Amino acid sequence: MTRTWKNELVGKIPPDLKEEIDVFERQIARRKEGKLDEAVFGETRLRRGVYGQRYDNGQRFDGVQTRQIAFPSGDISKGASTLWDAPGMLRIKIPYGGLNPEQLECLAALSEEYSDAISHVTTRQDVQLHFIQLDDAPTLMRRLAAVGITTREACGNSIRNITACPFAGTCKTEPFDVTAYADALTAYLLGHDDCQDFGRKFKISFSGCAAEACGLATIHDMGFIAATREVQNAAGTTETEHGFELYVGGGLGAVPHTAKLFDAFIPREEVLPISLAICRVFGRLGEKRNRAKARLKFVVKKLGIEAFRETVRTERANLRHDPRWTSFLADLDSFTESPKAPRLISPASLKRSATNLPEGYKAFADSNVRAQKQDGFNLVTVSLPLGDATADQLRALADIARRYTPGTLRATVEQNIALRWVRDEDLLPLYRDLRAAQLAAATAGTIVDVTACPGTDTCKLGIASSRGLAGELSERLAIKNLSLDEAVRNLRIKVSGCFNSCGQHHIADIGFWGVSRKVSGYTVPHFQVVLGGQWTHNGQSYGLAMGAIPSRNIPATVDRITDLFVSERQRGESFQHFVQRIGKKHVRTALEDLFAVPSHDEDPNYYSDWGDPREYSIGDLGIGECAGEVISFAQFGLAASERKIFEAQEFLETGDSTGAATRALDAMMVAAKALTKDRAPNLSDDADEIVAAFRHHLYDTELFFDPYAKGKFANYLFQAHSAGAAITDVDAARQRIEEAQLFIEAAHGCHGRMS
Amino acid sequence: MQITKATARIYTTNSSLTPSDLRTLFHEWIQQDALDELLLDVADYTHVPRGPGVLLVAHECYVGFDDADGRFGLSWSGRQDALAPAAESWRHAVSRLLVAARTAERRFDNELAFDGAQLVLGCNDRLHAPHGEASYSALQGALEAVASEVYPGADCKIEPVGEFRQCFRARLSTTGSLGLADLPV
Numbered sequence: 038m039t040r041t042w043k044n045e046l047v048g049k050i051p052p053d054l055k056e057e058i059d060v061f062e063r064q065i066a067r068r069k070e071g072k073l074d075e076a077v078f079g080e081t082r083l084r085r086g087v088y089g090q091r092y093d094n095g096q097r098f099d100g101v102q103t104r105q106i107a108f109p110s111g112d113i114s115k116g117a118s119t120l121w122d123a124p125g126m127l128r129i130k131i132p133y134g135g136l137n138p139e140q141l142e143c144l145a146a147l148s149e150e151y152s153d154a155i156s157h158v159t160t161r162q163d164v165q166l167h168f169i170q171l172d173d174a175p176t177l178m179r180r181l182a183a184v185g186i187t188t189r190e191a192c193g194n195s196i197r198n199i200t201a202c203p204f205a206g207t208c209k210t211e212p213f214d215v216t217a218y219a220d221a222l223t224a225y226l227l228g229h230d231d232c233q234d235f236g237r238k239f240k241i242s243f244s245g246c247a248a249e250a251c252g253l254a255t256i257h258d259m260g261f262i263a264a265t266r267e268v269q270n271a272a273g274t275t276e277t278e279h280g281f282e283l284y285v286g287g288g289l290g291a292v293p294h295t296a297k298l299f300d301a302f303i304p305r306e307e308v309l310p311i312s313l314a315i316c317r318v319f320g321r322l323g324e325k326r327n328r329a330k331a332r333l334k335f336v337v338k339k340l341g342i343e344a345f346r347e348t349v350r351t352e353r354a355n356l357r358h359d360p361r362w363t364s365f366l367a368d369l370d371s372f373t374e375s376p377k378a379p380r381l382i383s384p385a386s387l388k389r390s391a392t393n394l395p396e397g398y399k400a401f402a403d404s405n406v407r408a409q410k411q412d413g414f415n416l417v418t419v420s421l422p423l424g425d426a427t428a429d430q431l432r433a434l435a436d437i438a439r440r441y442t443p444g445t446l447r448a449t450v451e452q453n454i455a456l457r458w459v460r461d462e463d464l465l466p467l468y469r470d471l472r473a474a475q476l477a478a479a480t481a482g483t484i485v486d487v488t489a490c491p492g493t494d495t496c497k498l499g500i501a502s503s504r505g506l507a508g509e510l511s512e513r514l515a516i517k518n519l520s521l522d523e524a525v526r527n528l529r530i531k532v533s534g535c536f537n538s539c540g541q542h543h544i545a546d547i548g549f550w551g552v553s554r555k556v557s558g559y560t561v562p563h564f565q566v567v568l569g570g571q572w573t574h575n576g577q578s579y580g581l582a583m584g585a586i587p588s589r590n591i592p593a594t595v596d597r598i599t600d601l602f603v604s605e606r607q608r609g610e611s612f613q614h615f616v617q618r619i620g621k622k623h624v625r626t627a628l629e630d631l632f633a634v635p636s637h638d639e640d641p642n643y644y645s646d647w648g649d650p651r652e653y654s655i656g657d658l659g660i661g662e663c664a665g666e667v668i669s670f671a672q673f674g675l676a677a678s679e680r681k682i683f684e685a686q687e688f689l690e691t692g693d694s695t696g697a698a699t700r701a702l703d704a705m706m707v708a709a710k711a712l713t714k715d716r717a718p719n720l721s722d723d724a725d726e727i728v729a730a731f732r733h734h735l736y737d738t739e740l741f742f743d744p745y746a747k748g749k750f751a752n753y754l755f756q757a758h759s760a761g762a763a764i765t766d767v768d769a770a771r772q773r774i775e776e777a778q779l780f781i782e783a784a785h786g787c788h789g790r791m792s
Numbered sequence: 793m794q795i796t797k798a799t800a801r802i803y804t805t806n807s808s809l810t811p812s813d814l815r816t817l818f819h820e821w822i823q824q825d826a827l828d829e830l831l832l833d834v835a836d837y838t839h840v841p842r843g844p845g846v847l848l849v850a851h852e853c854y855v856g857f858d859d860a861d862g863r864f865g866l867s868w869s870g871r872q873d874a875l876a877p878a879a880e881s882w883r884h885a886v887s888r889l890l891v892a893a894r895t896a897e898r899r900f901d902n903e904l905a906f907d908g909a910q911l912v913l914g915c916n917d918r919l920h921a922p923h924g925e926a927s928y929s930a931l932q933g934a935l936e937a938v939a940s941e942v943y944p945g946a947d948c949k950i951e952p953v954g955e956f957r958q959c960f961r962a963r964l965s966t967t968g969s970l971g972l973a974d975l976p977v
Contacts, residue, residue: 422839475841
């Protein structure tokens with residue numbers, strides 16, 4: 038028998054993840070056979086983290102002409118305008134950025150075997166692998182699941198990766214560690230029925246404090262900032278209560294909104310239910326047709342924060358109690374990390390180390406190391422250029438984490454990796470090990486460590502080469518890094534390939550986003566310049582747009598702006614205040630000559646993008662999958678019911694009548710729930726409850742009735758529910774499958790009439 | 793034994809090429825359909841030390857100039873027919889690699905030359921061929937078969953390279969100075 042990872046990993050994958058991946062594999066097969074609708078499969082694929090990439094519509098501009106890519110599978114699609122064979126991206130959710138050495142080794146292996154040997158850390162603490170074949174995705178998912186990672190709901194109209202401060206639990210400015218809350222909310226909302234009917238994505242973050250940047254709470258749909266208050270307990274003594282300041286409706290994108298304060302203090306017991314209530318309000322009131330207005334920020338804006346708050350509170354009051362809301366609180370201690378036992382180091386060795394600092398160590402310590410709140414321990418940020426790491430580097434990091442830390446690492450929103458719990462005496466040997474792995478760049482949190490989204494490298498929406506520009510800027514700035522004025526050295530540069538702001542340009546000191554301009558008949562790559570965004574205070578305010586400058590002039594633009602800052606800055610003045618004080622007009626005047634584009638004959642370089650010698654074109658722009666297709670809960674449920682019918686037939690073919698009958702009944706239940714959920718939002722998976730709700734909302738009202746058969750098909754559900762799984766006879770099982778198929782057909786008809 | 797994702801690598805003896813030269817080369821190859829592979833795009837990872845360098849992405853395979861193992865060279869890696877014997881897969885990989893190498897050498901004339909006396913063969917598939925002694929023993933016959941075709945009549949040393957967590961790799965080397973033109977494959 039051919040060995041497969043599926044067989045090798047039997048018993049090593051949590052059952053729920055195994056089932057999910059098996060189902061996805063069957064859906065891939067069904068789509069290939071043309072038995073699953075393109076739009077449903079497309080959104081299903083996205084919700085499993087499998088994203089499209091540039092050129093996946095089978096067209097690419099080669100610098101001279103747009104060419105068709107003759108993929109072997111021809112026109113089979115995996116979503117709208119997305120060809121089956123075209124390589125895609127796998128987004129791997131890393132909740133709160135938490136990684137361990139085994140997971141790093143797994144990512145390294147997968148990147149070598151299925152991707153281009155690079156793991157890319159994103160601005161939302163995910164890891165992405167590019168150039169993945171869809172048929173490999175289930176294997177990748179199984180190998181990830183075996184080390185505790187899921188890709189579920191990494192993309193699509195779903196709750197995306199829940200991010201958190203990468204320094205949580207160790208940071209001096211936090212009142213308490215937010216990790217357990219991010220973890221609990223991740224588990225609670227993952228695949229939650231009430232979060233399957235969104236018009237767009239939904240992003241959540243946790244911050245440990247208000248002043249720093251790490252959690253970026255205010256640019257999220259829901260942002261939690263750790264807070265405490267003093268309360269009197271029953272015994273009359275004062276206690277410190279843990280909770281969160283909660284912000285809602287933030288978001289960058291084309292229309293950035295700073296989040297509004299929802300509540301200055303949400304008790305910790307309310308984190309999960311309030312989150313669910315907000316999700317349900319978003320699912321119900323959020324825009325579904327116009328993707329451009331479908332984020333929570335538009336709901337908040339439309340209702341106003343007061344009315345939104347009241348709506349959520351009413352929703353909260355109507356929630357059925359769930360023990361998971363508080364059960365995780367009994368387990369908070371399990372998130373407390375303990376340092377690794379000290380290594381045995383001879384005093385002579387220590388003395389040698391202290392007097393013999395390796396080259397570059399001081400600069401590294403200044404920029405990449407910060408003391409933890411726990412005495413004697415340090416956080417060490419490992420800079421990854423453009424968020425990229427090779428497989429060998431990830432393995433080296435895994436070794437380093439095992440050697441010096443308790444094995445807990447965090448991906449950061451600045452596309453780096455944070456090592457935690459490094460002892461003072463281990464900093465030097467750690468630095469040497471990082472240097473050996475080429476991971477010791479002294480750039481963390483500096484202007485050299487430029488953040489960038491994938492842009493035109495792989496993103497279908499990319500207009501200009503964000504990574505090309507970021508790489509160019511990093512290279513140039515690295516040369517003069519240590520000689521830069523301190524005020525400049527600590528500035529942040531962030532680059533997005535388009536207005537969607539995946540590179541978070543709005544909250545950078547110096548931000549850029551890709552645009553194009555027509556010049557004498559040519560299309561020329563440009564970047565809009567955005568200055569003075571606020572990275573600290575959780576990304577609280579956005580920068581000022583200064584105008585679009587040709588891509589080739591952006592390095593000079595950075596020089597001009599930083600020189601201006603150094604020469605005209607007032608004592609102690611931040612970059613944000615500086616930009617506000619001198620004003621847009623003054624900045625534009627200083628940049629005036631850089632807006633010009635020389636003619637093509639004079640300098641053809643302006644007509645190609647960074648890192649790409651092709652004549653620039655925007656002809657490769659595709660349809661973004663950021664928002665995904667809007668597929669309703671009912672559509673997903675009906676697709677799932679069809680899958681279950683298929684499985685019932687498989688049971689029947691193996692002679693398992695009871696299994697077949699049970700699956701057929703399940704299929705009807707799934708379809709019934711899918712149709713009814715809209716009218717009974719609290720509906721659980723309990724069969725009695727589903728049947729009762731279905732009867733009440735759809736049968737008694739005759740909404741389900743077929744114009745000709747009337748309520749006949751609904752009776753199949755009622756009869757099967759009464760009879761249960763007590764079927765051992767092949768003919769009876771076959772009859773149930775046939776009835777279930779008719780019921781599901783009628784459910785489709787009903788959904789069509791009600792939509 | 794079968795391998796599903798074969799790799800082959802050859803080092804340069806002389807290269808003054810910049811990342812920009814390599815990007816331009818690969819984009820030209822796409823424009824000209826210079827290789828038999830279905831060529832898709834170019835990815836540049838030269839910002840990552842010892843990374844994949846400049847990659848030509850093709851349907852189910854990559855061609856790339858990089859210094860990933862500390863020495864600059866050209867690699868070919870791609871998916872193989874799962875039923876083909878290992879020697880067959882490596883033969884294919886070496887042949888595709890050498891086509892790419894010769895095409896590049898022609899394009900850059902004196903600016904690029906390859907060291908034909910050394911090849912590194914490998915397999916990016918930890919399920920069927922993890923790095924280690926067992927895989928090496930099982931694949932030795934296939935490696936010898938390929939070596940005898942690439943270096944007919946010459947003494948050829950075959951040795952495993954890399955560490956246990958990396959993908960399987962073995963180096964084939966012979967003495968003397970050989971260029972691409974000296975290789976019969």
